Amino acid sequence: MSSSQTRANLAGIRNSINKPLSNAEEVWPILFESLPEEFLSKDGSLTAEENAILLTLQLYAIHQQGSSISVLMDENEDNWKNLGYSLNSLRKGDDSLAIDRRFNTMITSSTFDELSHHLRQLIKLLKAKSDVKINYGKLAKDLYGFIRGNKENVRISWAQRYYSYNKKENKEGENTNEK
Numbered sequence: 001m002s003s004s005q006t007r008a009n010l011a012g013i014r015n016s017i018n019k020p021l022s023n024a025e026e027v028w029p030i031l032f033e034s035l036p037e038e039f040l041s042k043d044g045s046l047t048a049e050e051n052a053i054l055l056t057l058q059l060y061a062i063h064q065q066g067s068s069i070s071v072l073m074d075e076n077e078d079n080w081k082n083l084g085y086s087l088n089s090l091r092k093g094d095d096s097l098a099i100d101r102r103f104n105t106m107i108t109s110s111t112f113d114e115l116s117h118h119l120r121q122l123i124k125l126l127k128a129k130s131d132v133k134i135n136y137g138k139l140a141k142d143l144y145g146f147i148r149g150n151k152e153n154v155r156i157s158w159a160q161r162y163y164s165y166n167k168k169e170n171k172e173g174e175n176t177n178e179k
Contacts, residue, residue: 013061017120021046021054030057052143055116059123060136073133082138084161087122089132091162099125103162107155112147 012026021027031054032040039049046054063071073081090099102125106118126132146154 010061010064013057014065016054017058017062027054027057048144048147051112051147052140055112055119055143056136056140059119059134059139062120062123063127063134065127067127069131071127071133073135080161081135082142082157082161083119083134084158084163086132086134087126087158088162088164089130090122090125107158112143115143115146 009030012024013030016024016027031050035050035053039047039053041047041050060071073086084103087099087103090096090103102118102122106115106122109115109118123134126134142154142157145151
């Protein structure tokens, strides 16, 4: 992320965390400029789409901070590579039980605000401990699903990828454990 404007935009997004959106005018153009009309609120309260996109932008801004290498997963990656897949990389080493507890606390969040808080903490850990990328497009869809009442599907999907065995390609390029 070399452009000074890009860095300024990411800083503005990070500064919007834990602020009412009405006091975070630096994020308004980034959030609202490209949204389709049907995603925009008619009454000034945030829609599910706006909430999901805003949190995704905030998480991306936290993750990307200080790195010149993109933290975005390649768009050609498999769509099943969700947040759980990315967070799985934290399970290596002696503190895997502590990471598992944090993950379980996050996925059992009952509200979007609670989920947001735990996600920010896990993204900070991920940023500090690895160079793993995240499929932020998929994350935004999952967050939208969580808000719209599909919490169980999101939880199971993330847990499946988080707890699954690390699938690696063998030397011949064949996938040894995938369907």
